[in-house]
Amino acid sequence: AQSVAQPEDQVNVAEGNPLTVKCTYSVSGNPYLFWYVQYPNRGLQFLLKYISGDNLVKCSYGFEAEFNKSQTSFHLKNPSALVSDSALYFCAVRDMDMGRRALTFGSGTRLQVQP
């Protein structure tokens, strides 16, 4: 079975400071990893994914995530947080059952950026 752990319920950071939202995973084969963001009462919005290749993946919103196979981690980072980044962040892993193509989500981490 595949699983994802987000060890922090909430992360607090001051605007302009760097932020890290942690994610570790457990899969039987090669992991396909995703980050999503959710604003209040909205659906999830895709941020970025790791499938293979370069361990550092980036998106257009200023976020990046680094795949670390030895530590089974896929932490989300931003070098300079904005108040508007405050939201709920989910890490997800692709299920290895190819027919399902379903994602297993972590429990979410609430990011609070203070002005």
Add this chain to the structure above:
Amino acid sequence: SQTIHQWPATLVQPVGSPLSLECTVEGTSNPNLYWYRQAAGRGLQLLFYSVGIGQISSEVPQNLSASRPQDRQFILSSKKLLLSDSGFYLCAWSVRAGVNEQYFGPGTRLTVT
């Protein structure tokens, strides 16, 4: 471009009443479709997924059911709602081939009273 719609946006229903939530996708063909429930604003629970018309897989035993009458239409139903059915219901789609991310709809907030 592709878009995904869900309706209604909010719903308040009494215990024991029926339920029908609808999800439609535009701008793509043969998508995989998913229903998730999010309780207490946190983790997502996969309820159903579909890889084609009439093909539904259930992830957890419950009093909900899903149907896919058309390629880009996914319906979540119940004959009799329970209090525990309250939550935020999210529909999502993904491209069938390859390793692709899922795209989520705006969600339906269901409150069972």
